[in-house]
Amino acid sequence: MAERAYLILEDGTVYEGRSFGAPVAASGEVVFNTSMTGYQEALTDPSYAGQLLAMTYPIQGNYGTNGRDDESGRVQVSGFVVREHCTAPSQRLMTATLHDYLLERGVPAISGIDTRALTRRLRSAGVMMGCLVQDADPAEALARLLAAPRYGASDLVPSVSAERPFAWPPAGVYAPVDGDADSPPRHRIVLLDLGVKYNIMRSLRRLGCDVMAMPATTDAETILSLNPDGVVLSPGPGDPVLLDYAVATVKGLIGRTPVMGICLGHQVAALALGARTFKLKFGHRGANHPVKDVASGRIQITAQNHGYAVDSDGLPASVEVSHVHLNDGTVEGLRGREAPLLTIQYHAEAAPGPWDNMYLFERFVEMVGAVK
Numbered sequence: 001m002a003e004r005a006y007l008i009l010e011d012g013t014v015y016e017g018r019s020f021g022a023p024v025a026a027s028g029e030v031v032f033n034t035s036m037t038g039y040q041e042a043l044t045d046p047s048y049a050g051q052l053l054a055m056t057y058p059i060q061g062n063y064g065t066n067g068r069d070d071e072s073g074r075v076q077v078s079g080f081v082v083r084e085h086c087t088a089p090s091q092r093l094m095t096a097t098l099h100d101y102l103l104e105r106g107v108p109a110i111s112g113i114d115t116r117a118l119t120r121r122l123r124s125a126g127v128m129m130g131c132l133v134q135d136a137d138p139a140e141a142l143a144r145l146l147a148a149p150r151y152g153a154s155d156l157v158p159s160v161s162a163e164r165p166f167a168w169p170p171a172g173v174y175a176p177v178d179g180d181a182d183s184p185p186r187h188r189i190v191l192l193d194l195g196v197k198y199n200i201m202r203s204l205r206r207l208g209c210d211v212m213a214m215p216a217t218t219d220a221e222t223i224l225s226l227n228p229d230g231v232v233l234s235p236g237p238g239d240p241v242l243l244d245y246a247v248a249t250v251k252g253l254i255g256r257t258p259v260m261g262i263c264l265g266h267q268v269a270a271l272a273l274g275a276r277t278f279k280l281k282f283g284h285r286g287a288n289h290p291v292k293d294v295a296s297g298r299i300q301i302t303a304q305n306h307g308y309a310v311d312s313d314g315l316p317a318s319v320e321v322s323h324v325h326l327n328d329g330t331v332e333g334l335r336g337r338e339a340p341l342l343t344i345q346y347h348a349e350a351a352p353g354p355w356d357n358m359y360l361f362e363r364f365v366e367m368v369g370a371v372k
Contacts, residue, residue: 021098040101044075065101192223
């Protein structure tokens, strides 16, 4: 029988459930994801660093885990929250159950939680800090939680960025060969790794790009010394206003090489241009967010994972809003009026999510080719 466990929110709400995964305590910002599938990709998404992830879809683990669906080198979430944990998964590629996968990686999880009630509370009150504990006094756990640092107080990017440069694909990572990936690379792309997902690099390689990832603290001159045909600013976790070093790097890149910013990279680019960012009440996380491409009028369904957004009122005249979120009107993309720059707030690479937005990588590669 699984051990009793508790999810405790900073407002004092306590949810009782059953422990699976690693029998350890964890704390972090509690957020929810509305995707129906893709839990392994979500668990390994660096943008979830420092957070307890709750899935709104009621059953998780039903197709197990495998060696192909990781989006980084480790599980990034602090803990996992689900309604029902499937203990008898079935899928031809699976190599381990969700429980064994989390246990091996030292990450705790809790099942039996009313995730609908949890999601309603977070949507009403906003995301908040929480902790996962097993057979502990909830009152004592709450006291420790209230004394712990808050999510937005720390720069989380150094904990997920590469320690040293690496070329795609790194050893041991699933890297299918398709599209133009088996042809000689046409473009050299440098990626500033703020917490990159592997599928961004896979997507660029499919379009004939050679990709080199650089640590988040790499300066502009070092990047430009590699003679890139273009630079991609990756997604990542946390509050962008803490990333002065990355903002300085991007200031030195815009106008000197084509730049594409994704999610946190989009926010950092906006800050480099003099704009402001703000924290969303409960963020955008999931694979079903409608976004309008302003130029074409087309609406795509997008995969998203972010808790901060760009303030449109502070944007400079040198850029225009290219994409808008249809649920709340927030900025979802920027386009340079003069410099070769495009940014998106969402995850065009999906993994998990719809493939509606791969055209943005194609647009970036076309921009790179035009500048060359």
